[in-house]
Structure formats: C-alpha cells, structure tokens
Amino acid sequence: MDQTLHLPTIMVVHAVIIMISTLATIYMWLRYRGSHVLPILVAAGLAGCAAMLLHANRGTLPLTLSSGLGIGLGILAVGLFWQAVVVFEGGRLSIAKASAGGLAWILLWFTPMLQNSIEARAATLSLLLAGYCFLTAQLTLVRAKHEPLPSRSIAATTAGLRGLLWLAAVPLSVFVAPPYAEDGSTAQWFALVTLANSMLNILSLVSLLVIAKERDERRYRLASERDPLTNLPNRRTFVTEAAEMLHEAEGGASLLLFDIDHFKSVNDTHGHAAGDQVLLAFSHAIDQRMPKGWLFARIGGEEFACLMPRMSAQQAVAVAENLRLAIADMAMPGLGALRIAVSIGVCEATQRGTGLDTMLASADAALYRAKADGRNCVRLYEPATLLVETGQSIALADPQPRLGLARIRRRSA
Incomplete structure (x- = not known):
C-alpha cells in the first residue's frame, strides 16, 4: 500500500503526463497560431510540471524551494487554467488574477503562521486551489445557458470535484493527520487526494478540448441551419421543423407569408448594402415580436414565413395586421426618407x-392577392375566389397541384 501510494512517485508520474500533454498542446499551438487559449494552457502545463518536479524532491531540496516555490507554481498552474477557460468563453485574460493565488502563497509562506504549522499550510493551499477550481466550474455552468454543449457538464463536474477534493484536505489535515509527519513521511489521504487530483486534472484538459470540438461542430451545424445575413432559420430548417410542428399540432395552425414591398427598387436605387440593411431591420422587427413556440424564418430573398401553432385564421389575420403596422411605422436610419x-x-x-x-x-396565393390589391396589406386565403393582378377572378378549389413547395413564385416587386 505504501509503495503504491508513494507520493513522490505519483508526483513524478503526473509531471511526466503533464509534460506530454503540454508538448501536444505546443504542437497544436504551432498549427493554430491564432489561438489565444493554447498559449495559456502551455504556460499552465509548464508551471504544473515544474511544481510537481520541485515538490517531488521535497526530501532533498530546501523546503522554501520545494514547497514555497513549488506549491506556488502549482497554484499558478490552476489559476492559468482558469484564465484559459475565461478566454475560451470569450473573456479577457487577466495575468493578475491567474497569479494572485500563487503570489499570495509565496508571501504567506514567510509568515510565522505557515512556517510553524503544517496544518495552516495545508488549509491555505486547499482554499487557494479550491477557489480557482470552483471559479472554473461556475464559469462553465454559466456559459452552458448560452451555449449548451454535452461535455460542459463533464467539465463543470470535474472542476467542482477538484475543488471539493482540495476542500476536504482541510478537515483531513486537522482531524486525521497532517499531510507530512515530522519524519517526512506522507499521510495516506494526502497521497490519495494528490492521485485523484492528478487524474481529474487530465480529465479537465481533455474535456476542454472536447468542448472546443463540440463548439466547432455546433457552429457548422448552425451555419447550415441559419440564414447568414439575418441569423433566422433558413428555408431548409423551416421546412423540416414546420413539417414536424404540423404533424404534432393539436388545435390547428396558421401560416403567415411575408414579402417586402418594392424590395427590388430598394436594391436598384440604394444599392445591395441598403437592401441588406432593410432585410436586417425587417427580420429583427418581426423576430422580437415572435413569442416562444412560433417558427419564423427567411425562406427566400425578401420572403419570410411564420408558422403559428394553435392559431385560428381570424387570430392570425389580427397578428399579421399588427406586424404590418409595425413595419409601416419603421424608419430606416441612414437611408433618407425610405420607408x-x-x-x-x-x-x-x-x-x-x-x-x-x-x-x-395557400398562403402564397393569398400573398399574391395582397400584391394585386395594392401591397402593404393582409389577405386571408379564400379557396373559392382569388383576385389576381389582371383584376380577373379564378377558381382555385385546391391550390397544391399548381403551387407546390418547389414552385412558390419569386416576387421581386
């Protein structure tokens, strides 16, 4: 048992593992020089490796070097890992915050409290390390609300467990045994905590790399599902999700089909940049009025669609009229008197x-009628008679054979 949990051996092995992972991180950094996270992880790995090697030689090196500087570097490594996660989540790197724990340890090392009490040293070390671990876990959980990724739970749990392990060292050193006895021997619980923390440390790094991979996959998936200009669901996503909603809908559903009036003249007169500005303003104005459960998407150039479950035709017309009025009152900054x-x-x-x-x-037929009636209006699909641009009436008992999904007309007027 003593040989299995020989603390210096555990620390040397952990130092070797950290060095291997750090070399792999350096290789990744050389390939992706634009990364702001990888150099911080490299610094954390180097500091952690040096800390383990120094403390593993506690019996031969001066205590100030092996425990004072060595443990200070270990705290710095955990602080740097926390800051790597901060940068990974879009925050700004703070070297001061990363190094605050290590500097505090080195300064406290020379105080009588730490010099004369190994229990005080164990408690101080545990609190500093646990604090960084809990900060890492808290940040990972907070970001999960905005970017839900499967491996976030693993990363947060790992960081939280590391924090709990180090907190447990406080009562263990007081009520069970100090980490080091007067003869230099190691308490078994301290060797166990160090071994468990070593494994969790590796898992923390792996989980961060997995989250990075999941983030890239999510970005590519969203890019394929979203319109790049408005960030609304694109046509393919609308077709897929709307079909599922209709299949599961109870209480009926209504569909709105929008077409921005005279959009071609906006592009011709003001340029395509102005046209993009109009599309962004329109999509934002409508999207912010969409309650949860409605599906709003851009399905064409200036065409948008909204599927509303459990909505009658009369209710849908009222909603559409409110949206039309909201757009009619909207000004376009920087485009003069354009409305x-x-x-x-x-x-x-x-x-x-x-x-x-x-x-x-059906919605396309009603929209065609709205265009024929002078635009800037709402029309409900009436299967019996539809007014077309020529002013003639035509019978349309079933519009689907003539106006299938692949044949929805493009309107640029």
Whole structure:
C-alpha cells in the first residue's frame, strides 16, 4: 500500500503526463497560431510540471524551494487554467488574477503562521486551489445557458470535484493527520487526494478540448441551419421543423407569408448594402415580436414565413395586421426618407395533418392577392375566389397541384 501510494512517485508520474500533454498542446499551438487559449494552457502545463518536479524532491531540496516555490507554481498552474477557460468563453485574460493565488502563497509562506504549522499550510493551499477550481466550474455552468454543449457538464463536474477534493484536505489535515509527519513521511489521504487530483486534472484538459470540438461542430451545424445575413432559420430548417410542428399540432395552425414591398427598387436605387440593411431591420422587427413556440424564418430573398401553432385564421389575420403596422411605422436610419412596407398572406390548417406544401401554396396565393390589391396589406386565403393582378377572378378549389413547395413564385416587386 505504501509503495503504491508513494507520493513522490505519483508526483513524478503526473509531471511526466503533464509534460506530454503540454508538448501536444505546443504542437497544436504551432498549427493554430491564432489561438489565444493554447498559449495559456502551455504556460499552465509548464508551471504544473515544474511544481510537481520541485515538490517531488521535497526530501532533498530546501523546503522554501520545494514547497514555497513549488506549491506556488502549482497554484499558478490552476489559476492559468482558469484564465484559459475565461478566454475560451470569450473573456479577457487577466495575468493578475491567474497569479494572485500563487503570489499570495509565496508571501504567506514567510509568515510565522505557515512556517510553524503544517496544518495552516495545508488549509491555505486547499482554499487557494479550491477557489480557482470552483471559479472554473461556475464559469462553465454559466456559459452552458448560452451555449449548451454535452461535455460542459463533464467539465463543470470535474472542476467542482477538484475543488471539493482540495476542500476536504482541510478537515483531513486537522482531524486525521497532517499531510507530512515530522519524519517526512506522507499521510495516506494526502497521497490519495494528490492521485485523484492528478487524474481529474487530465480529465479537465481533455474535456476542454472536447468542448472546443463540440463548439466547432455546433457552429457548422448552425451555419447550415441559419440564414447568414439575418441569423433566422433558413428555408431548409423551416421546412423540416414546420413539417414536424404540423404533424404534432393539436388545435390547428396558421401560416403567415411575408414579402417586402418594392424590395427590388430598394436594391436598384440604394444599392445591395441598403437592401441588406432593410432585410436586417425587417427580420429583427418581426423576430422580437415572435413569442416562444412560433417558427419564423427567411425562406427566400425578401420572403419570410411564420408558422403559428394553435392559431385560428381570424387570430392570425389580427397578428399579421399588427406586424404590418409595425413595419409601416419603421424608419430606416441612414437611408433618407425610405420607408418599407410588407404584404402578408395568411392561411389556416383546417385539419390536423395538413401538409406544409398545401399551406405554403395557400398562403402564397393569398400573398399574391395582397400584391394585386395594392401591397402593404393582409389577405386571408379564400379557396373559392382569388383576385389576381389582371383584376380577373379564378377558381382555385385546391391550390397544391399548381403551387407546390418547389414552385412558390419569386416576387421581386
């Protein structure tokens, strides 16, 4: 048992593992020189390796060097890892905060309290290390609300366990045995805590790298699901999610189809940058009025769609009219007297299981009527008769065969 938990051996092995992981991190840094996280991890690894090697030679080196400087470097390593996570989460690096714990240890090392009491040294070390670990766990959990990634729970749990392990060293050193006896022998619990912390330290680094990989995958997935200009769901995402919503919907659903009026003239007169500004302003104005559970997306150039579960046709028309009025009153800063307006077509799924193709075709027919009626208005799909641009009436008992999902007309007027 004593040989298995020989503390100097544990520390040397851990130092070797840290050095290997640090070399791997250096290789990654050379490949991705733009990274701001990797150099901090390299510094943390070097400090941790030096700390382990110094403290492993506690029996041969002066105590001030092995424990004073050595443990100070170990605290610095944990502080740097915390700051690496801060930068990874979009914060600013603070060398002062990373090194505060290590500097505090070195300064306190020369006080009579730490010089004369190994229990005081154990308590001080434990509190400093636990503080950094809990800060890391807290930051990882807070960011999970904004960027939910599967491995965040592992990373936060690992950092929290490291903190609890070091906190446990305080009562253990007081009520069980001090970390080091007067003859220099090591308490078994201290060797166990060091071994467990070594394994958790490696898991912390691995979990951070896994989170980085998951972040890249999430970024690519969102890029494929979102419109790059407005950051709204794109057409493919709308079709997929709307079809699922309609399949599961109870109590019916209504669909709004928006088309910004005279958008082509905005591009022709003011330029495409102004057109992008109009699209951004329009999408933001509508999106901020969307309650949870509605699906709002950009499905074409100036075309947008909104699926509203459990919404009757009359309610949908009222919602559409409010949105139309909100857009009609909206000014466009920097574009002079330019005002934008929107035409909206509305249709209702009259029964559960109504296909998305049918709803899109019906809303498109109603939108076409709104354009023919002078734009800047709302029209509800009426299957019996639709007014078209020529002023003639045509019968449309079932619009789906003529206006399928792949054949929705593009309107640039």
